[in-house]
Amino acid sequence: MNQAGIDQLGKLLGSHHVITDVDLCSGYETDWTGRFHARAAAVVRPGDGHEVAAVVSWCYANSVPLVPQGGNTGLVGGSVPAEGGILLSLRRLDAIGGIDESSGQVTVAAGVTLGALQSRLSGTQWEFGVDLGSRDSATIGGMVATNAAGARAGLHGSMRAQVAGLEAVLGAGGVVGQLGGLAKDNTGYDLGGLMVGSEGTLGVVTRARLRLVRAPSTSCRARSPAPLPSSSSGGTDPG
Numbered sequence: 328m329n330q331a332g333i334d335q336l337g338k339l340l341g342s343h344h345v346i347t348d349v350d351l352c353s354g355y356e357t358d359w360t361g362r363f364h365a366r367a368a369a370v371v372r373p374g375d376g377h378e379v380a381a382v383v384s385w386c387y388a389n390s391v392p393l394v395p396q397g398g399n400t401g402l403v404g405g406s407v408p409a410e411g412g413i414l415l416s417l418r419r420l421d422a423i424g425g426i427d428e429s430s431g432q433v434t435v436a437a438g439v440t441l442g443a444l445q446s447r448l449s450g451t452q453w454e455f456g457v458d459l460g461s462r463d464s465a466t467i468g469g470m471v472a473t474n475a476a477g478a479r480a481g482l483h484g485s486m487r488a489q490v491a492g493l494e495a496v497l498g499a500g501g502v503v504g505q506l507g508g509l510a511k512d513n514t515g516y517d518l519g520g521l522m523v524g525s526e527g528t529l530g531v532v533t534r535a536r537l538r539l540v541r542a543p544s545t546s547c548r549a550r551s552p553a554p555l556p557s558s559s560s561g562g563t564d565p566g
Contacts, residue, residue, distance in 0.1 A: 328368040328391055328411065336371055336413075339381045344419075346370040355396060355414050356407065363404030367414040374419045375436075376494060376502065376533035383531060384500025386413055395531045397469030398440065400461045405526060406469075417468050420533060423447050431539045432491055432508045437468025437532050444537075453539040456483030468532045474524030483540055490519040492536035497529070508536045 336345045346352055347369050357364045368391075373379045386393040392412030399406050408414035420438035427433065431453060435444060441455070442463040448454050459465050459477040469475075471493070476485040483489070494504035495518070505518045522529055 328389075328413075332389065332391065333369055336369065336382065336385065339385065340371060340373055340378055344372040344374070346372070352414075355399065355416060358402070358404050358407050359400050360402055363407045365407050365410045367408035368411050370408075370414045370416055372416045372419050376420070376496065379415070379417070379420070379531055379533050380496045380500050380502050382413070382415060383496050383498070387499045395468075395472075395527050397437065397466035397472070398461070398464040400465050400469070401473070405473075415531065417466065417531070417533075420468070426451060426453060426539070427508070430491075430508055430510070431541075432536055433539060434492075434506055434508075434534060434536045435467050436534050437466060437471075439467045441465050441467065441470065448539070448542075452542055454542045455537065456489050456540045457486055467535055467537070471523050471532050471535055472525065472527050487520065487523040489538050490523055490535055491538050493519045493522050493532055494534040495522055495530035495532045502533075503530070504534075506534060506536045 333345060333347060352367060352370050355370045356367055371382055373382055383393065392409035393415055394406065394408045394412060395415045395417060396406040397417055417438040420436035421443070422436045423439055423444065424434040440463055441459060444455055444467065445462065456479055457470065457475060457477050458479050459475060470486050471490060474486050491508040492506040494502065494506055496502055503518060522532060
């Protein structure tokens with residue numbers, strides 16, 4: 328991609344959100360394991376869903392390869408850019424909406440980390456049903472795309488069970504959305520069911536309507552019992 332293309336992306340997002348400096352790009356271009364690396368023509372950092380759609384539409388019109396990236400915590404190289412293509416970082420999409428107490432749901436942008444969501448829910452009657460060790464870097468968009476599970480999957484299920492609605496940008500730049508969160512909704516396609524686990528092949532998730540679970544009102548801890556005292560040597564068997 329030439330400088331003219333970089334300039335056009337700069338007009339869409341602001342030039343300071345189109346990164347080409349080698350040192351600044353390096354953290355986006357290598358996966359978490361350090362095994363996978365590719366040089367991007369630019370790292371672009373849109374700030375909302377409209378800007379994501381503008382970038383995707385531009386890349387489609389100009390036949391420029393594009394790879395979306397969340398927290399870049401994957402282990403298989405899926406978030407590494409195509410050589411010479413655009414790396415679409417979603418980290419600036421970090422808005423968390425208000426909690427809908429009546430439905431037990433919240434709408435969050437794709438770049439919100441799991442840790443940030445957990446902090447937002449702290450002190451409320453709600454918690455999120457998925458937990459991961461990489462909570463401070465894993466983003467909700469990436470967790471949706473990979474159908475992340477984690478330590479609570481046996482109790483609450485994977486991400487697919489937590490998603491009540493999604494907004495996503497399709498390959499040509501069109502936006503589809505279903506964020507109402509209506510529990511009883513049998514109209515049309517199940518957008519969330521299609522997108523969750525699709526690894527970015529069907530579209531770029533920009534917002535998710537998430538189901539919450541009630542935080543436990545009480546908790547308890549268990550510990551190993553104290554060892555039994557050993558019998559004195561040479562004692563008489565009471566039996």
